[in-house]
Amino acid sequence: MIAKFKPTWMVKTVYNISPDQLKQHGIKAVLSDLDNTLIAWNNPNGTPELRKWMSELRQAGIPLIVVSNNSAHRVAKAVKQLDLPFVSRSLKPLSFGITTARKRLGLSQNEVVMVGDQLMTDMLSANIAGVRSILVQPLINTDKWDTQINRFFEKFVMKDLLKRYPELRWQEDLDD
Template sequence: MLEEFKPTWMVKSIYSVSPEQLKAHGIRAVFSDLDNTLIAWNNPEGTPELHQWMAELEDAGIPLIVISNNSKERVAKAVETLKLPFMSRSLKPLSFGITRARKKLGLSKDEVVMVGDQLMTDMLAAHQAGVRSILVKPIIKTDKWTTKMNRFLEKYVWRSLHRHYPDLKWQEDLND
C-alpha cells in the first residue's frame, strides 16, 4: 500500500522540468494540480516562471491540463488568466479526473504525467490511474483550510516512505 504514495520523481519546482526532458520520457501531456502546484492558492495570476514554463510546453506541443478537486466555478476563475483547460471535481485521490483527461486526449497511460504537491491526493490519484507522477514542493508554506488535514496525515506517510525508500530525494529536474 505504501508504494501507492511514492512519486515517480520528486522535483523541487515543476518550472525546472523542460519539455525536452518530458519528451525524453515519452510524456506527451502534463496534468497538474492547481493550488500550491501551478499557482499559490491565494494568487491566481501565477508567476513569471509559470508563464515561461507554460509557453515552453505550448511551443513543444505538450498540453497542460489542470486536474482539480475544486468546483468548476472555482477552477474556471482561478485559471481564467492562464487560459488552461481543466477537469474540475476530479475526486482525487480517485483516478476519475486523470482518466477522463487522458482519454479525452487519446493518450496511453505511459504518455501522461500527473504533477502535484500532495502525496495524499495527487500521488495516490496518479497511482490509481496508472500514470507516472511528479511530486513538487508547495509554492507557498500556507494551505487552504481544506488541505491542512492532508498535510497532517502526510507527515506519517513521509516517515514510512523514507524508511522503505531511503534513496527517495528531491531533484532539480527529471535528469538529476
C-alpha cells in the first residue's frame, strides 16, 4: 500500500526540471498541481523563475497543463496571467484529472509526468493513473486549512516511504 504514494523522482523545485531531462526520459508533457507547486497558494502571480521555466518548456514543445482539485473559477483566476490550460475539480487522489489531461493531449501514460507537492493527492493520483511523478518541495511553508490536514498525515507516510525505499532522496534535478 505504501508504494502507491512513492514518487518516481523527488526534486526540490519545478524550476530545476529541464526540458532536455524530460525529453531524455521520454516525457512529452508535464501535468502539474497548482498551489505550492507552480505558484504559492496565496500569491497567484507566479515568480520570474516560473515564467522562465514555462518559456523553456514552450520552446522545447512540451505542454504544461494544470491539474487541480480547485474549482474552475479559482483555477482560471490563478492561471489567467500564466496563460495555462487546466483541468479543475480533478478529484485527486483519484486519477480522473490526470487521465483527462493526458487524453486531451493524445499521449500515453509513459509520455507524461505529474508534478506536485503532496504525497496524499498528487503522487497517489499519478500512481493510480499509471504515470510517472515528481514530488517537489512546497514553494512556501504555509498551506490552506484543508491541505494542513494532509501534511500532518504525509509526515508518517514519508517516514514509511524513506524506510522502505532508502534510495528516495531530494535531488537537484532529474539526473542528480
